[in-house]
Amino acid sequence: MLPEGKTLRILLADDREEIRALTGYQLERDGHQVVTVTNGREALEALERGSFDFVLLDEEMPVMSGAQAAQTIRKNEQGGSRRTFLVALTGNNTDEDQKRLLAAGFDRVLGKPFRIEVLETILAHSDAAIRTGIVPKGQSEADSGGTENLLHRVGGDEKLLRQMIRIFLRDTPKRMAEIQKALRRKDGQSIASVAHALKGSVSIFGAVSAGQHAQELQRLGRHEELDAAKQVYELLKEEIAKLEENLRGYAGRKASPASGTTRAQAPGHKNRS
Amino acid sequence: MARILVTDDDATTRQMVRGILKNAGHAVTTASDGVAALRAIHKKKFDLVLLDIWMPKMTGMGLLGSLHGEKYIPKIIVMTSDATSDTLLNALRGRVYQFVHKPLEADSLLAVVENALSTSPEIPAIEVLSANKHWVELLVPCERSVVSRVQSFLTHLETDLPADVLEKVGYAFRELLNNAIEWGGHLDPNLKVRISYIRTKKLLMYRLDDPGPGFKLEDLKHAAVNNPASDPMAHMQVREEKGLRPGGLGLMLTKQLVDELVYNELRNEVVLIKYL
Numbered sequence: 180m181l182p183e184g185k186t187l188r189i190l191l192a193d194d195r196e197e198i199r200a201l202t203g204y205q206l207e208r209d210g211h212q213v214v215t216v217t218n219g220r221e222a223l224e225a226l227e228r229g230s231f232d233f234v235l236l237d238e239e240m241p242v243m244s245g246a247q248a249a250q251t252i253r254k255n256e257q258g259g260s261r262r263t264f265l266v267a268l269t270g271n272n273t274d275e276d277q278k279r280l281l282a283a284g285f286d287r288v289l290g291k292p293f294r295i296e297v298l299e300t301i302l303a304h305s306d307a308a309i310r311t312g313i314v315p316k317g318q319s320e321a322d323s324g325g326t327e328n329l330l331h332r333v334g335g336d337e338k339l340l341r342q343m344i345r346i347f348l349r350d351t352p353k354r355m356a357e358i359q360k361a362l363r364r365k366d367g368q369s370i371a372s373v374a375h376a377l378k379g380s381v382s383i384f385g386a387v388s389a390g391q392h393a394q395e396l397q398r399l400g401r402h403e404e405l406d407a408a409k410q411v412y413e414l415l416k417e418e419i420a421k422l423e424e425n426l427r428g429y430a431g432r433k434a435s436p437a438s439g440t441t442r443a444q445a446p447g448h449k450n451r452s
Numbered sequence: 453m454a455r456i457l458v459t460d461d462d463a464t465t466r467q468m469v470r471g472i473l474k475n476a477g478h479a480v481t482t483a484s485d486g487v488a489a490l491r492a493i494h495k496k497k498f499d500l501v502l503l504d505i506w507m508p509k510m511t512g513m514g515l516l517g518s519l520h521g522e523k524y525i526p527k528i529i530v531m532t533s534d535a536t537s538d539t540l541l542n543a544l545r546g547r548v549y550q551f552v553h554k555p556l557e558a559d560s561l562l563a564v565v566e567n568a569l570s571t572s573p574e575i576p577a578i579e580v581l582s583a584n585k586h587w588v589e590l591l592v593p594c595e596r597s598v599v600s601r602v603q604s605f606l607t608h609l610e611t612d613l614p615a616d617v618l619e620k621v622g623y624a625f626r627e628l629l630n631n632a633i634e635w636g637g638h639l640d641p642n643l644k645v646r647i648s649y650i651r652t653k654k655l656l657m658y659r660l661d662d663p664g665p666g667f668k669l670e671d672l673k674h675a676a677v678n679n680p681a682s683d684p685m686a687h688m689q690v691r692e693e694k695g696l697r698p699g700g701l702g703l704m705l706t707k708q709l710v711d712e713l714v715y716n717e718l719r720n721e722v723v724l725i726k727y728l
Contacts, residue, residue: 334558
C-alpha cells in the first residue's frame with residue numbers, strides 16, 4: 180500500500196509485552212522502523228530524542244496514559260510548525276470514546292484488537308496526505324458536538340462531509356413525504372423500501388434513534404402493519420427533525436482551520452457553504 | 453489508480469464512497485440502481501464494483517444474476533446493512549469478493565478496497581460446498597487475502613451474537629485460518645483449505661482442514677505455546693529468522709479465546725468450539 184521502499188518511523192507505546200512484540204513485528208515486516216516503549220512518559224522521552232512520522236499510543240498504560248501523553252504532545256507542539264500524527268489504540272471504542280480521544284489530540288482512534296490492514300491504510304493515506312500538503316484532520320472544535328466522528332468516518336475531508344450533508348438535507352424531506360403518501364395509500368412495500376434507504380443515510384451521520392425507527396418502519400411496512408407504522412413514522416419525524424437541525428448547524432458553522440484543506444489556508448477561513 | 457463503480461440508491465452514500473475513493477486516487481463512476489450499474493459495466497471495464505443490495509429497478513442480487521456467465525466480471529464488494537443470511541450465502545455463490553458492513557467508514561472501506569485491488573485475478577475463487585445458515589462449507593485457496601474475505605462473510609452471518617463473543621471467535625478463527633494457509637498450504641493458491649462452519653442453538657463450531665502433512669506440537673519452536681517460562685518471547689526470534697508471519701502467539705491466545713480447540717492425530721485438521 181505504501182510506495183515501494185517507503186519507510187516510516189513509528190513510535191509504539193503499549194504496556195503489554197506481547198502487543199508490543201506483535202504489532203512491532205508486523206510493522207517492521209512491512210518495512211517500517213519501529214521504536215517501542217511501555218508508557219506515555221517513555222513516549223514523550225522518545226519524542227524528545229528523535230522525530231517520528233507516526234505515534235501509536237495505547238489508551239490505558241501505567242505511569243502516563245495515552246490520552247495524557249497526547250495532550251502533552253499537542254501542548255509542546257503549540258507555536259511550532261511540526262505536527263505529529265497520533266493514533267490511539269483502545270479497547271473502548273464507542274462513539275463517546277472516540278470523541279474523548281479525538282478531543283485529547285489524537286488524529287485517529289483504532290479499536291482493539293485492530294486489524295493490521297486498517298492501520299496500514301491509515302499509514303498509507305496519511306502519508307499521502309502529508310506528501311501532498313493536505314493536512315490530516317485538525318484538532319476538533321470544542322463545540323463541534325460529535326462532528327469530529329463524522330469527519331473521521333469520511334477520512335477527514337470536510338468538504339466531502341459538507342457535500343454529503345447538503346445531499347442529505349435535499350433528499351430527506353422528499354423521502355419523508357414519500358413515506359407519508361405511502362401510508363395514506365396503505366402501500367406497505369413502498370414504506371419499507373423508502374424507510375430502508377432512509378436508514379442507510381441517517382446511519383452515516385450516526386443518528387442511532389432515527390436509524391432504529393427507520394428500521395422498525397421498514398419491518399412494519401414489509402408486514403403491512405400500517406397502524407403501528409403510522410406511530411413509528413411520527414417518532415421518526417421527530418428524530419429526523421433533530422438530525423436535520425444538527426447538520427444544518429454544522430454546515431452553517433465556519434470550517435475548522437486544518438480540516439481537509441491545504442496548509443496554506445488561513446485559520447478561521449469561512450467556508451462558502 | 454483503479455476504475456471503480458459505486459452502486460447505491462442513496463445519494464448521500466454514493467457521494468461519501470465516491471469522495472473517499474477519489475481522495476485515495478481512484479477513478480470513480482456511480483450508478484443509482486441495478487439497471488444503470490449493469491449498463492455501466494457493459495460499457496466500460498471496471499476493476500472493482502461496490503454494490504448495494506436493496507436498490508430499485510434491479511437489486512444487487514439481480515445484478516449478480518445478470519452477470520453470471522459473462523466473459524469478464526469485475527471483482528465485487530457487497531455493502532450490506534441488514535442482509536439476511538440467505539442473501540449473504542447467495543452473494544457468496546454469486547462470486548462476491550468480500551463484504552463490507554454499513555454504516556461505512558473510510559479507514560475500513562479503504563482497507564477492504566485495497567485488499568481487493570491488490571489480489572491477482574488469477575487466484576482461484578472461493579468454492580461454496582454447502583451454504584445454509586446452519587452449515588456453511590467452503591474450499592478456499594491458500595492465499596493471504598482470503599482470510600479477511602472469509603471473515604467478512606462469516607461474521608455477517610453472526611450478527612445476533614454479542615460483540616465480545618464475535619470478537620473472540622473472530623480472532624481465534626483468523627489465527628487458525630492463517631496457520632492453515634501458511635503452514636498447511638505454504639501460501640500456494642493452488643492448494644485449498646476446507647472450512648466448515650456449523651451453528652446450532654448451543655454452539656458455534658469451525659473446522660479447518662489444511663492440505664499439509666500435519667505437525668508435532670513439540671516441533672513448533674516458532675510458537676509461543678512452547679516458549680520456556682524464562683523467555684516468553686523466544687518464538688519471535690525464531691519466527692524472524694524463518695521469515696514467518698508473526699502469528700506464533702496465535703495458538704496460545706486461541707486456546708484462551710474459545711471453549712474447545714481439538715486437533716486430529718496428524719494435526720492438519722482442527723476444530724474450534726464456542727458454547728453459546
